[in-house]
Amino acid sequence: MAQKAILNLVIALLFPLTAVPLIMTSTFVAGKAASYESYGHKGFDPKLYVDLSLKNDLSITIQEFHKLPRAENDSVPVRELASFIESHFGDAEEDLVHVKPVDFVPEPKDFLPKVKNPEVRAWALEVHSLWNNLSRKVSNGVFHRPDYHTLLPLKSPVIIPGSRFREVYYWDSYWVIRGLLASKMYETAKGIVYNLISLVDEFGYVLNGARAYYTNRSQPPLLSSMIIDIYSQTGDKDLVAKSLPALLKEHDFWSSGIHKVIIEDAEGSSHALSRYYAMWNKPRPESSTTDLETASKLSNTCEKKQLYREVASTAESGWDFSSRWMRDVFDLTTLATTSIIPVDLNAFILKMELDISSLAHSIGDYGTAKRFRKASEARKKAINSILWNAEMGQWVDYWLGSSNDVITLNVSSQNKKTFASNFVPLWIQPFRSDAKIVDKVISSLQSSGLVHPAGIATSLTDSGQQWDFPNGWAPLQHMIVEGLVRCGSEKARALAQDIAIKWIRTNYLAFKKTGTMHEKYDVRKCGDVGGGGEYTPQTGFGWSNGVVLAFLEEFGWPTDLKIECP
Numbered sequence: 001m002a003q004k005a006i007l008n009l010v011i012a013l014l015f016p017l018t019a020v021p022l023i024m025t026s027t028f029v030a031g032k033a034a035s036y037e038s039y040g041h042k043g044f045d046p047k048l049y050v051d052l053s054l055k056n057d058l059s060i061t062i063q064e065f066h067k068l069p070r071a072e073n074d075s076v077p078v079r080e081l082a083s084f085i086e087s088h089f090g091d092a093e094e095d096l097v098h099v100k101p102v103d104f105v106p107e108p109k110d111f112l113p114k115v116k117n118p119e120v121r122a123w124a125l126e127v128h129s130l131w132n133n134l135s136r137k138v139s140n141g142v143f144h145r146p147d148y149h150t151l152l153p154l155k156s157p158v159i160i161p162g163s164r165f166r167e168v169y170y171w172d173s174y175w176v177i178r179g180l181l182a183s184k185m186y187e188t189a190k191g192i193v194y195n196l197i198s199l200v201d202e203f204g205y206v207l208n209g210a211r212a213y214y215t216n217r218s219q220p221p222l223l224s225s226m227i228i229d230i231y232s233q234t235g236d237k238d239l240v241a242k243s244l245p246a247l248l249k250e251h252d253f254w255s256s257g258i259h260k261v262i263i264e265d266a267e268g269s270s271h272a273l274s275r276y277y278a279m280w281n282k283p284r285p286e287s288s289t290t291d292l293e294t295a296s297k298l299s300n301t302c303e304k305k306q307l308y309r310e311v312a313s314t315a316e317s318g319w320d321f322s323s324r325w326m327r328d329v330f331d332l333t334t335l336a337t338t339s340i341i342p343v344d345l346n347a348f349i350l351k352m353e354l355d356i357s358s359l360a361h362s363i364g365d366y367g368t369a370k371r372f373r374k375a376s377e378a379r380k381k382a383i384n385s386i387l388w389n390a391e392m393g394q395w396v397d398y399w400l401g402s403s404n405d406v407i408t409l410n411v412s413s414q415n416k417k418t419f420a421s422n423f424v425p426l427w428i429q430p431f432r433s434d435a436k437i438v439d440k441v442i443s444s445l446q447s448s449g450l451v452h453p454a455g456i457a458t459s460l461t462d463s464g465q466q467w468d469f470p471n472g473w474a475p476l477q478h479m480i481v482e483g484l485v486r487c488g489s490e491k492a493r494a495l496a497q498d499i500a501i502k503w504i505r506t507n508y509l510a511f512k513k514t515g516t517m518h519e520k521y522d523v524r525k526c527g528d529v530g531g532g533g534e535y536t537p538q539t540g541f542g543w544s545n546g547v548v549l550a551f552l553e554e555f556g557w558p559t560d561l562k563i564e565c566p
């Protein structure tokens with residue numbers, strides 16, 4: 001915990017520094033007196049600054065910063081600042097060094113046996129080889145002086161998403177691991193899980209990512225999904241035994257305290273569900289200038305603090321940002337994530353409960369197995385009572401009122417808008433048990449307007465945010481496709497295969513055009529990449545690679561099926 005305190009201090013002290021170059025850049029570009037209304041030029045990324053490491057003790061760095069010459073308006077001239085950063089900070093790339101994964105081979109034995117088409121097979125091997133590019137280990141310097149770095153000293157190598165995302169991310173890792181399993185890289189997959197478990201041991205939950213500035217929140221909880229999938233392919237009971245205590249701790253984090261919400265239904269029965277809620281009410285250090293700019297539209301400090309909490313809680317949801325969390329879809333200051341019961345979060349926690357039950361059973365801990373089976377039944381009842389909308393044939397988010405006490409169910413508080421997250425419950429076994437409901441959900445998906453020529457759109461709203469139309473994201477394609485496959489009907493499998501083929505083709509064409517895999521894609525046209533949001537679109541890219549490999553593993557690719565877009 002001492003280390004966490006030191007790291008938080010580094011961030012708190014670095015934060016004012018990150019704001020300076022933005023203001024000064026605008027001064028420099030204009031070549032005259034600064035306009036203090038500017039929060040940075042287009043393309044400026046504050047994350048770069050919080051990723052730099054200190055060269056000396058923080059106190060010395062701060063003393064030196066205070067000695068810098070100031071302009072009349074008390075700002076530091078941009079050249080002085082640039083040379084200060086050069087002298088006192090190391091490069092952002094130095095903390096993590098490239099490492100070849102121990103279990104990487106260029107063509108693994110039994111790799112994607114159902115992929116027969118030579119062109120697709122060659123590309124799949126290229127995608128597989130990207131694990132090499134994205135593999136990193138924490139440098140010795142970070143272990144030696146953790147207080148000089150915002151990067152957390154994880155022991156095993158990791159797979160990073162890519163580009164500006166230089167560290168391991170929580171929910172991304174699930175799809176990275178799915179790809180690693182297709183690539184037969186079991187040791188790398190286990191190493192990632194052991195790293196995440198070490199975060200639970202230290203902080204009580206898995207952080208958004210392995211940086212000190214991510215300690216105030218988690219991300220969609222998929223640790224149990226990673227463990228159960230690795231276990232089902234390796235049979236490694238040691239992994240199960242070592243991970244169970246962390247899973248119990250993580251379950252407690254998500255089902256109690258600020259994350260827990262109680263709703264009373266029409267019959268007077270109480271249901272416990274969960275929400276996203278970050279432990280932070282300041283600008284996110286990695287996006288400080290963006291958050292300051294957004295909050296500048298509000299005048300009152302209290303409102304600003306609440307907005308910062310909503311922003312960080314939205315980052316906890318993984319859907320940062322989306323009209324899904326906004327009262328006015330074009331105004332980010334109306335984010336209200338802590339006032340929403342998200343359908344996907346509760347589906348993930350239900351899955352966590354089932355996974356814990358089954359993992360505990362596999363190592364003979366029958367008491368825990370029974371307790372979590374019961375917990376999953378209660379959550380299923382809660383989801384079906386509060387979040388199921390029979391008319392739409394979808395499970396939906398629920399808007400909470402302002403009360404912090406027990407809330408009484410009001411059906412009009414369901415969010416009737418269609419998002420890809422409304423179909424995530426299909427991924428979880430108990431929601432596939434009623435054939436009539438499944439049929440209704442499948443028809444609802446087909447007529448929802450979400451299914452496009454290059455995959456499933458995130459929503460129907462073009463808000464300019466990245467988790468909205470027209471972007472399609474690999475994790476959403478995967479959960480919906482795998483959910484459909486597991487429904488067991490021919491109709492569901494055909495729809496799943498159709499979506500998977502579209503997704504593979506768009507990833508393939510974009511790769512051929514740009515030479516890289518992308519973080520998100522535009523589902524309107526095969527081969528187009530996504531956009532919008534607060535940072536420039538990123539490449540690499542961990543979860544996209546993982547989902548392509550997982551889809552090719554499931555569906556294969558016959559020789560006579562064209563990979564080119566129709």
Ligand SMILES: OC[C@H]1O[C@H](O[C@H]2O[C@H](CO)[C@@H](O)[C@H](O)[C@H]2O)[C@H](O)[C@@H](O)[C@@H]1O
Pocket residue numbers: 047161165169171172208209284286287315316318319320321535
């Ligand atoms: O720096 C801005 C935000 O960036 C991250 O979010 C996005 O990238 C993540 C890594 O691929 C992904 O997990 C998330 O779903 C994306 O929206 C980060 O996770 C945020 O916390 C951060 O504020």
